[in-house]
Amino acid sequence: MSLSSLNLPVVAPVITLSLTGFVIVGVSLIWSKVSRHVFLLLSLLGLGLSFWFTTSLWNSNTIAFGGMVVADNYALFFNFIFLISAALSMLLSQGEHEQGHLLNAEYFALMLFATVGMVLMAAGSNLLVLFLGLETLSISLYVLAGIKRTEPKSLEAAFKYFLLGAFSSAFLLYGIAFIYGVTGSLSLRYISNFISSAPLASQPLLLLGGLLVVAGLGFKVVMFPFHMWAPDVYEGAATPVTAFMATGSKAAAFAALLRVLHSLFDGASTDWMVILSVLAVLTMFVGNLAAIAQANVKRMLAYSSVAHAGYVLIGLIAWSDAGTAGVLFYLLVYMFMTVGAFAVLSFLSSRQSEFVMLDDFRGLAFRKPAVALAMAVFMFSLAGLPPTAGFVGKFYLFSAAVKAGHTPLVVFAVVNSVISLYYYLGVVVMMFMRKTLRTLSIPPTVPLIACALLVAVLASCALGLFPSYLMDTIEHFAVHLL
Amino acid sequence: MIVPTSYYLFLGGILFTIGVVGVLTRRNAIVIFMSIELMLNAVNLTLVSFSNHLNSLEGQVFVFFVMVVAAAEVAVGLALVVAIFRTKNTVNVDEFNLLKW
Secondary structure (H helix, E strand, O other), X not given: OOHHHHOHHHHHHHHHHHHHHHHXXXXXXXXXXXXXXXXXXXXXXXXXXXXXXXHHHXXXXXXXXXXXXXXXXXXXHHXXXXXXXXXXXXXXXXXXXXXXXXXXXXXXXXXXXXXXXXXXXXXXXXXXXXXXXHHHHHHHHHHHHOOOOOOHHHHHHHHHHHHHHHHHHHHHHHHHHHHHHHHOOOEHHHHHHHHHHOOHHHOHHHHHHHHHHHHHHHHHHOOHHHOOHHHHHHHHOOHHHHHHHHHHHHHHHHHHHHHHHHHHOOOOOHHHHHHHHHHHHHHHHHHHHHHHOOOEHHHHHHHHHHHHHHHHHHHHHHOOHHHHHHHHHHHHHHHHHHHHHHHHHHHHOOOOOOOOEHHHHOOHHHHOHHHHHHHHHHHHHHHOOOOOHHHHHHHHHHHHHHHOOOHHHHHHHHHHHHHHHHHHHHHXXXXXXXXXXXXXXXXXXXXXXXXXXXXXXXXXXXXXXXXXXXXXXXXXXXXXXX | OOOOHHHHHHHHHHHHHHHHHHHHHOOEHHXXXXXXXXXXXHHHHHHHHHHHHHOOXXXXXXXXXXXXXHHHHHHHHHHHHXXXXXXXXXXXXXXXXXXXX
């Protein structure tokens, strides 16, 4: 195989990110006295270049490495989500609370390597690439979760994440082994051809393989029986890492899940829909009911992340182009509002104390009106109130499901949205209608975090007010999964 | 005498189950970790026997990648175990209880 047949330009976004990561590690080795801002600058440069390469590949629909990696618009759209999420999370690391842990070279290098894994997960059309992407992502995230290595909480989070993550990837692998054994190939396109000639239901081993793969990826998207790690890890990890984990790795896992499911089932297999529907409903209820009881906002956002995985699953279950488009739109929107909510926490955490308890938010509107307003926008958006982006995203997901005849599922989802209002609005009530009890000192404004906040607020509003520009594009390409 | 493929698959299944049971019942972090390795190796065995059965090399190539990933995971995992032992003086997972609701 010659070099040109590898079609390297298709993986240019990945190569850029990896090289930037290596350069950062190299620079930190050679010049130990280099200013910390250099790493941030280099990372943002790498992410920007990768972004530019992704843009230039738009609409090219090419494959590379003999069809192992594809650059369809579906994968490229996910690239945008990952890159923006990584960039915003890196900006958050400038907060005062994170000084000392997160400004080292390894933080930035690992963030970039994790992004590489995400990009490969969305672009892989071979189970091998998908697995490698998942592991690149996971192993980087295990280290990132424990990057505050003097803090017992952070270490505990990293260790829990590691054990459960390794456990779940073993299931994923076993599932891949079965799929390979029955179909004789790891290529998703080959598998989908095989299955259209021999239906899934007649192949128990293939069904088992599919279930195991869904379980393995379900762990990463934080789906119901596999969600136990999320609250602990989200709470223990540093806030910027949590923001990245909650948005990027969830989106990557959904990208892979959608691709795998599309090749494993050709539409009308109702057994699968029933299993996924039950899981989606349970995921929403467990997430929302547990979130109500939380006093720690990071933990509350973790349970809300579980619930949101349930909403996105509904778009997946709709199994239509509109459903897929809804999933893509929602994951983008979810990224902005969740990173935004974590940015507020980063913004307010001082060197001594982390600003995470619900009580800390008491009377925030009188101390920091602009930040309180931003937090309110994110909470409204997460709850799905108009005119924010969260509302439009949910509307697309649910309307696709109704069109596909899953009305009972949507009823459950709406009930859940109402439940979620309780704890999202709880934060807003704390900020605007309660008096401050004990005052945590609020650190001086860090301009970079303020930038990240502003971007997130603007995106959450703009995507809510003018969703159709973006949605038209997404609907156009969601039809063609290479 | 040629051993049929199904024997290898059953062996893989049994090893995988032992690994799962080990993860769920043991309390020592290192033993849990070893059980996960056992699960990965059960998968490797399954992949190799499928690969042999199907006369295709893809499965064996996959095994190499699984081994590489397992090695990387061991490196990170043991580093975490060491770090956590330094702060807590134990590797019993029941005592990792700072984070709960």
